[in-house]
Amino acid sequence: MEVYLGIDVGGTNLKFGIVTKKGKLLKKEKYPTKDLRKTGDFINGFVTLIGEELKNHPEIKKVGIAVPGMISKNRQTTVFMANVPEFNDVALIPILQKKYPEISFFLENDANAAALGELHFAKNKVPKNFLFMTLGTGLGSAAILKGKIFKGGDGNAMEAGHIITSNGKTAEDNMGKHALIEMVKEKIKNGKKTRLTAKNLEAKDIIIAAMNNDPVAVNVFEYVGTVLGEALVSTIRILDIKTVFIGGGVSKAFYIVEKNMMKILHERLPNYYTDNLDIRLATLGNDAGIIGAAALCFKK
Template identity: 50%
Template structure:
């Protein structure tokens, strides 16, 4: 069975692995993004990682790479990668081909790649038209329509995290990792009741999820508010795209059970029965493997 090299580039880590057509990941390794950014040579250092990894996998012919930002329509160069701005405008595809002339490379936005991973490897029955939302450090989004990734007019459509949200901020600023930490801090300052969320230790989203899972009313109220803001974004997404199956993934999906009620309270109020009667919001099935599996799936014929 043919296998592919998947690379999932993130702001904190670059995940790599050998993936087969059944989605099985072998020889997984994670590299600190900060280490690869040393001396402003991210692409060159990534090439070194690829060289080292291929020593034991000489049979690999195709390499898929998911990037956390916008890329050119021909999928050859990053345009705006906020987490690694020094690579913006660099001819990444050409640099990779120069270093590895006998390999094929496939570059894509990371959320699009993860959506493709869900399409191909989903562990549940999934229609061939759906939206995929990642909640984590940022907010990523992708749409699959009739089995194909929707790319928009110039290749970078569906940036849900950058639509206007509450407080004159974009959605990512409100419910990305930094936004949630700020929200917890602000709500805790005004909360006089008992809570498992510490007022003396640094604010932690993970500990707040744990508190919510233990029935903490304050923690649950924070994630309900996060859900409301997500729901407002979903209303716009569903109205514009007319897609009624929504998958939620990413690191913050651990709080899915506490975010969903707030999101549902908004979408069920603001959408008509045409949308709500068929609406299916669910947890993505691949977890943290979606990005890596999707990067490898870019290599499929």
């Protein structure tokens, strides 16, 4: 059976997974990113980790790597990663190819890879054109156009998290995890009733509280809906794509986000768009990153 190695590089963890051609995740491992950081030679450590996987699984001939940032147009080099700066300007594919010449390596941005994962492995039939918005630490985004990752002019299209919204901030600065935490802290300071406490507050606490109808937490995700709606309005106006997949950790609270998001979309877009809007939750869940990375191996 043909299997692929999918690697999802994140600021917190490096996730490795063995994935079948049908998108089934057979095995999964996690390495804390900071452990690799401590060694002082991040790239070499990363290359070695891959080597160990390849040794343990000689059946692997193709490896897909998803990274959280910008990459070169030819998909050979990592360019800029805010959360994994060790990857800034690294000729990753040539390094790996030289070390493991018998293996094919594929590099892609993580949101793009996750969108490709949905394209190949979503539980329902997926159209050839869709937007993919991933609500996590930041606001990731990707587009599939004519069944392919949309790369734009120079390779790094779809940084929709950085587009401007109606309060002058970028979408991500309004609704990234850091912003959510700050919003709740501000509301606590202003005496709003909530079960949340400012100390050690994490985004996941806010998600759980929202799902338990905590008014402050619900309020925060309603606001996320407004911001996401605005980001989508501008993105849809530029790309004319009307199917949207919503993924990422925060999407658990999407049922709260949705109402304001739809309100903005319907207020701001004419019927040409809204008549055919199709908003869906992504289906691959927590493993979207690994499975998306493995989906890159379909390429050749």
